[in-house]
Amino acid sequence: MLAYAAKRLGVALLVALTVSLITFSMIYMSGDPAIAIAGEGARAEDVEAIRKFYGFDRPIAVQYLDWLAGALKGDLGRSYTLRQPVAGVILARLPVTMILGASAMTFALVLAIPLGVVAAVRPNSMVDRFALALAVVGQAMPSFWFALTLILWLGVHWRVLPITGSGSWQNFVMPAVALGYYVTPAVMRLTRAGVLEVLSSDYIRTARAKGLRPMTVLFKHALRNAIIPVVALAAVQFGFMLGGSIVIETIFQINGLGYLAWESIQRKDLPTMQAIVLVLSVIYVGLTLAADLLNAFLDPRLRVA
Amino acid sequence: MKRRNHLYPAVAGLIAALSIAAAPVEAGKNTDTLVWATDRDNPIADPYYLNTRELVVIGHEVWDTLVIIDPKTADIKPLLATKWAWVGPTVLEMELRKDVKFHSGKVLDADDVVYTLNHASNKENAIANYALLAWIKNAEKVDEGKVRINLDRPFPPALAYLAGLGFIMQKGHYDNAPLRPDGKKDFGAVKPNGTGPYKITEVKPGESILMERNPLYFKDGFKGDPKISKILFRTIKDGNTRTAELMTGAIDWLWDVPKDQAERMEANPAIVVENAKTLRVAYLQFDATGQSGQKFFADKRVRQAVAHAIDREAITKNLVGPASQVIHAACHPDQFACSEDVQKYAYDPAKAKALLKEAGFADGFAFDIYAYREREFTEAVIGDLVKVGLRPRLNYVQYTAFTENVHKGRTPIAHGTWGSNSVPDVSAIAAHFFSQGPDDLTKDPEVARLIGEADSLTDPDKRKAAWHTVLSRIAAEAYWVPLFTYAKYYAYSKDLDFTPTADEIPQFFAAKWK
Numbered sequence: 001m002l003a004y005a006a007k008r009l010g011v012a013l014l015v016a017l018t019v020s021l022i023t024f025s026m027i028y029m030s031g032d033p034a035i036a037i038a039g040e041g042a043r044a045e046d047v048e049a050i051r052k053f054y055g056f057d058r059p060i061a062v063q064y065l066d067w068l069a070g071a072l073k074g075d076l077g078r079s080y081t082l083r084q085p086v087a088g089v090i091l092a093r094l095p096v097t098m099i100l101g102a103s104a105m106t107f108a109l110v111l112a113i114p115l116g117v118v119a120a121v122r123p124n125s126m127v128d129r130f131a132l133a134l135a136v137v138g139q140a141m142p143s144f145w146f147a148l149t150l151i152l153w154l155g156v157h158w159r160v161l162p163i164t165g166s167g168s169w170q171n172f173v174m175p176a177v178a179l180g181y182y183v184t185p186a187v188m189r190l191t192r193a194g195v196l197e198v199l200s201s202d203y204i205r206t207a208r209a210k211g212l213r214p215m216t217v218l219f220k221h222a223l224r225n226a227i228i229p230v231v232a233l234a235a236v237q238f239g240f241m242l243g244g245s246i247v248i249e250t251i252f253q254i255n256g257l258g259y260l261a262w263e264s265i266q267r268k269d270l271p272t273m274q275a276i277v278l279v280l281s282v283i284y285v286g287l288t289l290a291a292d293l294l295n296a297f298l299d300p301r302l303r304v305a
Numbered sequence: 306m307k308r309r310n311h312l313y314p315a316v317a318g319l320i321a322a323l324s325i326a327a328a329p330v331e332a333g334k335n336t337d338t339l340v341w342a343t344d345r346d347n348p349i350a351d352p353y354y355l356n357t358r359e360l361v362v363i364g365h366e367v368w369d370t371l372v373i374i375d376p377k378t379a380d381i382k383p384l385l386a387t388k389w390a391w392v393g394p395t396v397l398e399m400e401l402r403k404d405v406k407f408h409s410g411k412v413l414d415a416d417d418v419v420y421t422l423n424h425a426s427n428k429e430n431a432i433a434n435y436a437l438l439a440w441i442k443n444a445e446k447v448d449e450g451k452v453r454i455n456l457d458r459p460f461p462p463a464l465a466y467l468a469g470l471g472f473i474m475q476k477g478h479y480d481n482a483p484l485r486p487d488g489k490k491d492f493g494a495v496k497p498n499g500t501g502p503y504k505i506t507e508v509k510p511g512e513s514i515l516m517e518r519n520p521l522y523f524k525d526g527f528k529g530d531p532k533i534s535k536i537l538f539r540t541i542k543d544g545n546t547r548t549a550e551l552m553t554g555a556i557d558w559l560w561d562v563p564k565d566q567a568e569r570m571e572a573n574p575a576i577v578v579e580n581a582k583t584l585r586v587a588y589l590q591f592d593a594t595g596q597s598g599q600k601f602f603a604d605k606r607v608r609q610a611v612a613h614a615i616d617r618e619a620i621t622k623n624l625v626g627p628a629s630q631v632i633h634a635a636c637h638p639d640q641f642a643c644s645e646d647v648q649k650y651a652y653d654p655a656k657a658k659a660l661l662k663e664a665g666f667a668d669g670f671a672f673d674i675y676a677y678r679e680r681e682f683t684e685a686v687i688g689d690l691v692k693v694g695l696r697p698r699l700n701y702v703q704y705t706a707f708t709e710n711v712h713k714g715r716t717p718i719a720h721g722t723w724g725s726n727s728v729p730d731v732s733a734i735a736a737h738f739f740s741q742g743p744d745d746l747t748k749d750p751e752v753a754r755l756i757g758e759a760d761s762l763t764d765p766d767k768r769k770a771a772w773h774t775v776l777s778r779i780a781a782e783a784y785w786v787p788l789f790t791y792a793k794y795y796a797y798s799k800d801l802d803f804t805p806t807a808d809e810i811p812q813f814f815a816a817k818w819k
Contacts (some may be wrong), residue, residue: 031705043436044743053431082348082510083494149548163549192470203602250542255512
């Protein structure tokens with residue numbers, strides 16, 4: 001198990017490093033950062049002065065190695081535009097994104113697991129069809145459109161929820177629903193499939209034969225086993241939510257990590273972009289690693305592979 | 306069933322709780338706070354160190370310039386300076402008001418002006434718009450209330466540039482700027498301190514900037530007494546979200562509203578929608594030297610064919626807005642010395658086809674066109690070009706990529722826009738694009754020479770005549786296809802008494818509640 005964990009950790013670190021290298025290169029390929037910082041209407045002399053001032057005139061490899069050396073020492077650099085150490089900015093924004101991710105995941109799990117269980121207990125029933133429809137709509141509907149629909153009804157017409165900001169819990173209701181709904185189908189279908197499979201297994205038949213109450217069989221014996229892959233999926237999806245909340249954070253003007261990433265990309269704020277990608281990829285890789293290890297712990301056959 | 310009976314009050318209670326929580330909105334007449342929003346994030350609040358339109362707007366609320374342009378007449382009016390005189394072609398002397406105080410309480414004097422202008426015109430200090438003040442050689446104190454500005458060359462529009470961007474800082478403002486890790490000073494991080502009608506009381510980097518009325522603001526100045534207690538700038542990236550916030554009263558003022566949304570908002574009695582002209586113009590710029598590798602536009606007849614092919618009236622009327630107008634010269638008609646009395650290219654597809662045939666392109670040709678702003682405008686241009694047999698390939702990119710491609714000479718046609726940094730003088734646009742700089746795709750030495758001559762003349766009439774020669778040559782050679790002036794849609798609360806201005810610098814200091 002230890003060797004397996006070490007191997008997975010090594011792969012995870014390599015992934016994080018590769019991601020940072022690719023990001024660095026892509027940022028340069030997408031345009032000159034000096035022009036972005038100088039802004040619209042700036043003249044050539046201004047752009048040249050900025051290029052020199054920030055050291056963009058040095059070879060890209062030198063700039064990357066400089067950044068990497070700093071990052072390894074825990075110094076993520078200083079934001080060109082926010083004029084603050086990047087680590088501090090990220091620490092300030094990360095909790096907002098975590099709250100959004102956690103609320104969205106809670107919404108997704110609270111909606112998806114009961115629906116998945118009911119759909120499995122009564123396959124091909126109206127509830128199952130409803131769950132299927134919900135899953136299809138959830139997968140097909142773009143999150144920005146769903147978000148705007150929520151704003152239109154809950155924010156503009158009924159005015160029951162604030163549209164933008166992150167100052168109170170009410171600010172998180174619409175974003176959490178919009179973000180969580182996208183994850184709901186995968187969790188629900190996996191719960192349904194898992195419960196369906198477990199319900200037809202021998203030990204469930206035995207449990208029923210012993211005369212246990214249907215609810216006890218379902219929740220104590222079936223769901224406990226069926227939920228294991230859902231936990232692993234939820235861990236990975238949580239990572240996806242943290243990294244993929246850019247659209248939702250932008251629409252609802254939530255000042256989290258996703259929104260910061262968007263701002264930084266627009267302004268070609270290299271240190272901030274690099275740091276965000278690093279932090280998010282480490283979180284994502286960490287969650288995937290945790291899911292791998294959890295699965296390996298539960299299923300010894302995986303450790304051999 | 307009992308359970309179900311309890312469900313409705315619970316849901317109603319939840320909705321009520323949410324409503325109460327969502328109700329307080331810090332915007333509008335009731336809180337005497339004007340909230341305006343755009344999509345740009347402004348992580349700092351120093352207009353010298355971040356080049357955004359928002360900070361130019363905020364700059365004029367929080368700081369004062371020596372002189373100011375009256376947006377109604379485009380005349381230069383006194384602000385911090387009471388009077389001024391050209392002592393020689395390169396020496397400008399200005400006398401200062403004596404009753405002006407910074408937000409810190411310090412009285413403004415010549416030392417502050419000298420400090421600011423010497424800081425801004427020093428290339429080492431890397432202000433964001435250095436080139437716009439680079440004509441300043443240095444500034445010196447004559448006495449407590451008088452400064453002398455020395456220019457490194459005759460520069461007639463100097464006062465217009467000072468009015469647009471010469472925000473006066475307190476002496477020593479940048480001296481104690483925090484250091485960056487590389488040991489250089491981070492000037493943009495200094496706490497704002499101006500003399501303007503509003504003072505900045507809170508900056509949430511990238512989120513909002515809060516300004517409060519300055520009780521020490523001098524009386525009887527051009528800007529008058531500020532009427533509204535607080536002005537809050539917010540960044541809201543998404544256009545639909547901004548509109549939704551305006552409709553719910555969470556913000557009071559928007560601009561750059563798309564035409565279709567503006568027309569829908571006109572039906573809302575709580576919102577005033579206005580279309581007002583701006584100094585920004587749209588143009589097509591040709592690669593007249595063939596450096597992009599697509600050499601079609603090195604032929605004047607092809608350039609003229611493109612100019613004849615585009616129905617600018619239709620684009621202006623149907624897409625831009627009623628305050629927009631078609632232009633024929635490489636400048637905005639409101640700018641000093643801009644003359645529309647140049648060769649005009651009427652919409653004439655038959656003539657365009659004939660010119661293409663004459664140039665040997667009877668079957669048209671395929672080429673790349675680059676654009677970064679309103680995609681629908683570029684698509685309309687493309688539609689017209691297709692009608693005369695041309696086959697444009699659209700490269701719709703971010704502004705940074707657009708500029709980079711122009712600078713590297715990769716753009717056979719660039720569909721750009723230019724706001725002239727709100728300077729109402731022809732040199733702010735035509736000199737920028739035709740003086741052999743990186744934005745000059747024409748590289749015509751004769752045009753550059755003529756511009757050099759025109760911009761060295763201080764006599765207004767001679768200057769106008771010289772610029773007319775420049776603009777006539779640009780039009781005759783069809784180096785540019787000037788398209789139209791931009792018109793902006795503003796949308797704001799009906800409670801707000803506000804007048805848009807063409808310089809794209811909304812004067813919130815003059816706004817009040819009805």
